[in-house]
Amino acid sequence: MKSRWAGLIIPVAIVVVLALMPTFVNNYWLRIATGALMWAGLACSWNMLGGYAGYINFGQSAFFGLGAYTTALLMGDPINLPFFVTIPAGIAVTAICAVVVGGPTLRLRGAYFAIATWAFAEALTQFANVMNFTGGIGGLNLPPFLNERFFYYTMVGAAVLTYLITWALFEHSRFGLKVKALRDHEAAAEAMGINTSLVKLQTFVLSAVTASVFGAIFAYWVTFINPKSVFGGDITDQMVVMVLLGGLGSLRGPAIGGVGLFVINRLIWMHWGDTAFYIAILGAAIVLVVLFLPDGIAGLFTRRSTKSGTVLDKAVGKLVGGGEGGRG
Amino acid sequence: MASTSSPQSGSAPENRASDAILAVRDLYRHFGGIKAANGVTLEVGRREIAGLIGPNGSGKSTLFSLVAGTVKPDSGQISFDGHEIAGMNAHRIARLGLARTFQIPAMFDNMTVTENLLAAAAQGHWHGAKERAAETLALLKLEPVAENRASDLSGGQQKLLEFGRVVMRQASLILLDEVTAGVHPNIRKIILEAIARLRERGISFLIIEHDMEMVRNVCDRIIVMDAGRVVTSGAFEDIVRNSEVMQTYLGRPQ
Numbered sequence: 331m332k333s334r335w336a337g338l339i340i341p342v343a344i345v346v347v348l349a350l351m352p353t354f355v356n357n358y359w360l361r362i363a364t365g366a367l368m369w370a371g372l373a374c375s376w377n378m379l380g381g382y383a384g385y386i387n388f389g390q391s392a393f394f395g396l397g398a399y400t401t402a403l404l405m406g407d408p409i410n411l412p413f414f415v416t417i418p419a420g421i422a423v424t425a426i427c428a429v430v431v432g433g434p435t436l437r438l439r440g441a442y443f444a445i446a447t448w449a450f451a452e453a454l455t456q457f458a459n460v461m462n463f464t465g466g467i468g469g470l471n472l473p474p475f476l477n478e479r480f481f482y483y484t485m486v487g488a489a490v491l492t493y494l495i496t497w498a499l500f501e502h503s504r505f506g507l508k509v510k511a512l513r514d515h516e517a518a519a520e521a522m523g524i525n526t527s528l529v530k531l532q533t534f535v536l537s538a539v540t541a542s543v544f545g546a547i548f549a550y551w552v553t554f555i556n557p558k559s560v561f562g563g564d565i566t567d568q569m570v571v572m573v574l575l576g577g578l579g580s581l582r583g584p585a586i587g588g589v590g591l592f593v594i595n596r597l598i599w600m601h602w603g604d605t606a607f608y609i610a611i612l613g614a615a616i617v618l619v620v621l622f623l624p625d626g627i628a629g630l631f632t633r634r635s636t637k638s639g640t641v642l643d644k645a646v647g648k649l650v651g652g653g654e655g656g657r658g
Numbered sequence: 659m660a661s662t663s664s665p666q667s668g669s670a671p672e673n674r675a676s677d678a679i680l681a682v683r684d685l686y687r688h689f690g691g692i693k694a695a696n697g698v699t700l701e702v703g704r705r706e707i708a709g710l711i712g713p714n715g716s717g718k719s720t721l722f723s724l725v726a727g728t729v730k731p732d733s734g735q736i737s738f739d740g741h742e743i744a745g746m747n748a749h750r751i752a753r754l755g756l757a758r759t760f761q762i763p764a765m766f767d768n769m770t771v772t773e774n775l776l777a778a779a780a781q782g783h784w785h786g787a788k789e790r791a792a793e794t795l796a797l798l799k800l801e802p803v804a805e806n807r808a809s810d811l812s813g814g815q816q817k818l819l820e821f822g823r824v825v826m827r828q829a830s831l832i833l834l835d836e837v838t839a840g841v842h843p844n845i846r847k848i849i850l851e852a853i854a855r856l857r858e859r860g861i862s863f864l865i866i867e868h869d870m871e872m873v874r875n876v877c878d879r880i881i882v883m884d885a886g887r888v889v890t891s892g893a894f895e896d897i898v899r900n901s902e903v904m905q906t907y908l909g910r911p912q
């Protein structure tokens with residue numbers, strides 16, 4: 331009983347801090363907070379499939395970019411739709427693309443899916459580069475709306491919603507049990523009646539759609555997008571590192587990793603005016619996590635063993651094949 | 659070597675198909691040059707507990723994987739509870755009421771023992787799953803490790819959890835692959851009692867077992883496999899008296 335209330339203290343404190351943030355920081359820091367929330371949300375979106383289902387997506391930026399471009403195209407001339415109407419449109423476009431990319435490839439070993447998602451993001455980048463309606467390399471402008479509080483609170487809403495959906499769906503429902511079961515042993519999950527292909531696809535669509543919502547908010551926020559800024563592979567790279575560092579397949583890990591790494595990135599930028607150093611930190615972080623912290627930072631606070639078969643092992647196993655198989 | 663599976667009762671072959679919950683006909687599957695299933699034909703009756711014995715590598719576990727849809731057959735028919743299931747996806751076969759254990763425990767490593775049990779009920783058997791999981795934990799004496807990760811269990815505990823997961827499913831036919839191997843005699847007794855109770859509820863079993871004592875105690879009928887096919891089947895005493903079968907067994911490292 332007591333611990334239940336204790337468990338509520340931190341979430342309530344976080345909500346209060348998030349709600350009051352604009353009253354005690356200036357616009358500069360409010361922008362950093364907005365960015366941190368976006369990256370926390372994106373890391374959570376990648377973790378839905380990568381962490382809970384064990385399927386590594388190397389093209390998540392494709393869906394971030396689809397959300398961004400859909401919003402930019404629909405808000406710009408000649409369509410001029412209001413911002414919040416463009417979000418469901420981006421979700422629809424993204425869901426269709428995720429089904430087309432994931433439907434055939436999620437049935438296979440994880441490597442096929444990883445390559446397909448990566449290739450899809452690359453193809454979209456090239457497509458946006460050469461097409462007229464996407465503005466080519468020059469990109470698209472959106473109607474400027476210079477209200478930092480609006481974007482901050484919109485990002486809070488999206489990030490908190492993403493977190494709550496993850497909590498409810500992956501940690502507290504039958505669906506989450508099915509997803510984790512197929513991550514840990516696909517053949518055994520199938521033998522229990524779980525349609526693993528379908529559950530993987532549902533998870534992938536949810537993950538992709540979540541990223542697209544952040545893409546939509548991002549586009550309106552920065553008022554200008556181009557293929558590199560929303561489809562770029564470095565966007566996916568960041569999500570992957572944030573999740574690995576925070577804790578693959580954990581609820582809090584990706585949020586911690588997302589906020590932490592983004593704030594570090596901005597601090598480095600402020601002190602050195604350059605983020606080359608940040609890339610070195612990312613590389614070192616990956617090596618350290620893989621070697622010493624398979625459960626990430628979140629794993630430090632939970633009683634988890636590293637005896638065998640960690641979530642990282644499972645995801646790598648799906649990527650390179652081997653592991654379970656149909657024997658025995 | 660005779661390849662006939664002789665039905666032990668005198669009923670007409672046409673009728674047997676309808677009272678069998680599982681009927682396998684001429685099932686083939688090879689892995690490279692190995693003919694793991696080389697024309698398997700067998701039946702399991704309703705409410706029957708059939709034992710499947712045979713030397714190492716004779717294709718017993720492969721037969722389970724073929725029936726459960728984990729491995730696809732090259733050819734042959736499998737009829738389960740009136741459905742033709744050969745080549746069907748494993749999850750669809752499972753939803754028709756088939757449950758199986760894996761010889762090498764197929765744990766959901768990063769989930770707790772309780773979550774492993776709940777996951778087994780997540781598809782279609784959810785009502786009352788939490789209570790059934792608690793009962794199953796108590797039955798198999800797994801309560802002390804209920805919140806441990808499955809990968810941290812001992813080998814014997816993983817075997818128990820493997821059994822516990824099929825108990826969580828509401829199946830009409832359960833395939834058990836050496837489920838008591840390496841399990842403490844006291845717990846083994848508990849598993850045998852659980853099997854007897856499930857059979858009273860109308861559940862049929864096909865059980866792979868190397869322990870002849872257990873085979874004698876629980877199985878109504880024994881099916882003997884060798885080199886990917888069924889050699890013979892019948893009552894335990896008849897099988898033991900059959901010298902050819904015992905020959906087959908002598909080749910097995912004890």
Ligand SMILES: Nc1ncnc2c1ncn2[C@@H]1O[C@H](COP(=O)(O)OP(=O)(O)OP(=O)(O)O)[C@@H](O)[C@H]1O
Pocket residue numbers: 656657658689692693694712713714715716717718719720721761
């Ligand atoms: N996935 C697979 N790939 C390659 N060969 C396989 C595979 N599964 C089974 N085999 C081979 O098929 C043969 C039958 O194996 P199976 O596991 O069915 O035997 P078994 O009767 O269960 O033996 P045991 O009593 O040792 O468990 C063996 O020679 C085995 O090596």
Ligand SMILES: [Mg+2]
Pocket residue numbers: 718719720761835
């Ligand atoms: Mg076997």
